Amino acid sequence: MAQNNDYIVIKAKEDGVNVIGLTRGSDTRFHHSEKLDKNEIMIAQFTEHTSAIKIRGKAIVQTAHGEMNNE
Numbered sequence: 194m195a196q197n198n199d200y201i202v203i204k205a206k207e208d209g210v211n212v213i214g215l216t217r218g219s220d221t222r223f224h225h226s227e228k229l230d231k232n233e234i235m236i237a238q239f240t241e242h243t244s245a246i247k248i249r250g251k252a253i254v255q256t257a258h259g260e261m262n263n264e
Contacts, residue, residue: 200238202255203248205229210250212237217244 203212212235214225224242229235229252237246248254254261 199257200236201246203229203235203237204253204255205231205233206251206253207231210248210252213247213249214243215245215247217242221245 203210208230210229210233212227212229213223214237216222216224221244227235229250237243239246248263251263254263
């Protein structure tokens with residue numbers, strides 16, 4: 194299986210932003226969760242076990258594909 198180890202940078206724009214890692218494979222599940230406060234920054238990585246990252250709350254997300262800003 195090809196592995197893509199891309200990093201993403203998440204900056205919280207408000208208190209209580211949830212960052213949730215989802216597993217890879219036929220049975221996708223939550224495997225890790227972090228809560229960020231306003232202006233906290235987290236660097237996350239897609240790995241052999243992490244196929245998706247869900248972000249709940251207002252945040253700026255930077256990837257190799259550009260920057261996203263949810264409102």
